Amino acid sequence: MSKDHFLRIPKEVTDMLNQQIAQENLSSFTYLSQAVWCERKGFQGAAKFLYHQSEDERKHMLRIIYYLNELEAPVAIPTQQKGAAATSYPSLHHIFTSVLQNETKVTASIHTIVDYVLQVKDYRTFSFLQWFLEEQREEERVAQRAIELFDIMGNDGGVGLYEIDKALGKLIEEDEEKENAMEE
Numbered sequence: 001m002s003k004d005h006f007l008r009i010p011k012e013v014t015d016m017l018n019q020q021i022a023q024e025n026l027s028s029f030t031y032l033s034q035a036v037w038c039e040r041k042g043f044q045g046a047a048k049f050l051y052h053q054s055e056d057e058r059k060h061m062l063r064i065i066y067y068l069n070e071l072e073a074p075v076a077i078p079t080q081q082k083g084a085a086a087t088s089y090p091s092l093h094h095i096f097t098s099v100l101q102n103e104t105k106v107t108a109s110i111h112t113i114v115d116y117v118l119q120v121k122d123y124r125t126f127s128f129l130q131w132f133l134e135e136q137r138e139e140e141r142v143a144q145r146a147i148e149l150f151d152i153m154g155n156d157g158g159v160g161l162y163e164i165d166k167a168l169g170k171l172i173e174e175d176e177e178k179e180n181a182m183e184e
């Protein structure tokens, strides 16, 4: 049996992973666009949060690309966004509600791939996806916490938004520290 045989993964799995690459790419650009809006509006903490998330999404995309490359499977690099990322947003609260919705959607998408790879006994990809399952748990937790800050501090402008912005910056700093500790 040739070496290549062991490196193959089902075509359907390759397609699903390529769709996931597109999803991570879109998330990265959407968070980038939101970060720009926040920075222009003076929400420095929220901008820091979203720039960081945008970078994370790019890393997620690269992680899948490296995996497919390792297996010599086809990789579809997204060169065009399906829909241009919005550049204007109704409010800070609206942005963070959409972040949580997006992360929930990404989790559902990862779960769909996990379901499929188990069904077709692609244990290699199942093992690869464990990291994403854990990452999504953490990303949803942070996005949920961001929404809680609005609930706790109020979402009616003035001091509430100022404090929320500061807390969002601190939230992402704590997340970064955690990530760095895990990488050490």
Ligand code: FEO
Residues within 6 Å of the ligand: 024, 027, 056, 057, 060, 103, 106, 139
């Ligand atoms: Fe890569 Fe936040 O999903």
